Amino acid sequence: MIPDICAYTYCSIFILYQLVLWIWLKKTQANSTKTLQEEPQVSILVAARNEEDTIGSCLQALTQVDYPSHLLTIYIGNDQSTDGTSSIVEQWQQRNPSIRLIQITENIGTARGKANVLAQLAKATTAPYLFITDADIQVPTTWVRSMLAAFKEGDGIVSGSTIVEGNGFLAQVQKMDWSYAFGMVYVVSEKGFPVSAVGNNMCIRRTAYEATGGYEALSFSITEDLELFLATLKKGFGYRQLMQADVVAISRPQASWRNLLHQRKRWLTGALRVPPILLFFLVLQALFFPMLLALLYWKPGVAVVFYSTKTLLQYGFLYDVYRRIQRRFKLRDIVYFEGYSYLFPLVLIGYQLWPGKIEWKGRTYTKKEAQPI
Numbered sequence: 001m002i003p004d005i006c007a008y009t010y011c012s013i014f015i016l017y018q019l020v021l022w023i024w025l026k027k028t029q030a031n032s033t034k035t036l037q038e039e040p041q042v043s044i045l046v047a048a049r050n051e052e053d054t055i056g057s058c059l060q061a062l063t064q065v066d067y068p069s070h071l072l073t074i075y076i077g078n079d080q081s082t083d084g085t086s087s088i089v090e091q092w093q094q095r096n097p098s099i100r101l102i103q104i105t106e107n108i109g110t111a112r113g114k115a116n117v118l119a120q121l122a123k124a125t126t127a128p129y130l131f132i133t134d135a136d137i138q139v140p141t142t143w144v145r146s147m148l149a150a151f152k153e154g155d156g157i158v159s160g161s162t163i164v165e166g167n168g169f170l171a172q173v174q175k176m177d178w179s180y181a182f183g184m185v186y187v188v189s190e191k192g193f194p195v196s197a198v199g200n201n202m203c204i205r206r207t208a209y210e211a212t213g214g215y216e217a218l219s220f221s222i223t224e225d226l227e228l229f230l231a232t233l234k235k236g237f238g239y240r241q242l243m244q245a246d247v248v249a250i251s252r253p254q255a256s257w258r259n260l261l262h263q264r265k266r267w268l269t270g271a272l273r274v275p276p277i278l279l280f281f282l283v284l285q286a287l288f289f290p291m292l293l294a295l296l297y298w299k300p301g302v303a304v305v306f307y308s309t310k311t312l313l314q315y316g317f318l319y320d321v322y323r324r325i326q327r328r329f330k331l332r333d334i335v336y337f338e339g340y341s342y343l344f345p346l347v348l349i350g351y352q353l354w355p356g357k358i359e360w361k362g363r364t365y366t367k368k369e370a371q372p373i
Contacts, residue, residue: 007295011306014288018313024187025320036149041071042203043127044144047117049079051135052088054252059092059099061138066145074099075124076135077117085135100124109216114199115224119215130209132225133249134200137162142246147203150247156208156237157229160201160247161186161325170260171253172333173340176318178251182243183321189241194233197241199225201249204232211235222266245326264348286349289342311338 044062048055055076062074078086078101086101093099102124104117111119122130129148133139143160150158161182164174185195202225212218212231221227233239254260288310296303315334322329 007291007298008302010287010291011295011303014284014291015306015309015313017284018310018317021184021187022313022317022320024191025183025317028187028190036145039068039071040129040148041127042067042073042129042131042144042148043121043125044072044074044131044133045118045121046074046076046133046135047079047114047121048076048081048085048089048135049114049117050081050083050085052081052084054136055085055088056092057138058133058135059089059096061140062133063092063096063098064141065139065143066141069098072098072144073125073127075102075121076100077102077104077121079104079114079117109214110218110220111215112220113222113224115215115218115220115227118224122209122214126206128206129203130206131203132199133202134251136252137200138250139201140246140248143249146244146246147242150240150242151203151205152238152240154238155205155240156211156232156235157197157202157204158240158242159197159203160249161241161243162198162201162249162251163325163327164253165250166253169336170255170257172329173336173344174253174260176329176333176337177340179321179325179327180314180318182241183317186241186243189239194229194239194241196226197229197239199228200251201247204228205237208232208235208237211237243321243324245324248325248327261348268348285341286345289346 046058046062051058059074059076065072074096076089076099078089086103089099089101093101102121104120107116108119118132131144131147147158147160163178163182164171166172166175182198188195209228209232212228212235215224215228218224218227218231229239254263292303292307295306318329
């Protein structure tokens, strides 16, 4: 029958993909920590909107970064927060002169939301390197030195890896999900296929940023990091994705399934603009479970073999990713992630197709407003 042949072929391709991905990871040398030859002036840019629960821990981490204080400035852009974000930053500013608080009251150019905040913060500094992170992120003390040391001649952006840390089922599956995604992005980037940069853990040369015209000159997108990344590639700049412990940032998990769906809907909106190879991988993963169920109906024995092989390959890959970033996962996390990785993508597809608006940082956008064509 044609349907079972299609399902068998699809599952075979997926297993081959998992195998190749793992082999590539094993053959890719781990990023080595290099000694920074010179210490340039750097600025860290953080867009903050109603972040009173997280901005304190973010600033705690940023002020502990191992870098000369006279060469590092932390710019916090308060994007019309209605909570205590601004007052908390002001308290930190009194204790640490490297912190600058800028009130964002208007838009410039085409920039909106987070992109607008970053555009104005970038204008407030002349530093040759701009580090970008989020108000709910905690970076390691080695972050600035290790990211700078990774730049090669011609590189415009260097991006670190970010993982989720928290307690409970939802936090653990997000941690594994992020780790798998960063592992995949790292591997294909090292193979010469740059796919994306993450806006909560990245550094861009000012020359590359200015070559794009800055956020105020780019088409507005709620995945502003991807828009900037694509623009730098078009200008001929190189890119590096790092996966090593000294550049791993920690993100808080989404606290509820509703928040998680909102976050992933925003990401999926941007996914339509990622390079084709990454879009192919995303579609390949999303359709595996339906194809496996179809094969289970026609050839249950073959389906069990495919499932077992996929599980071994996927968790072998995850084990090596965790080892490189000096983390561990427990056996129960594998069980959690199995159910999540099969069912959540199906729910997300339905949620994405639902004709609702996209919520982001207390603002709502239609799909047309959220992403340029």
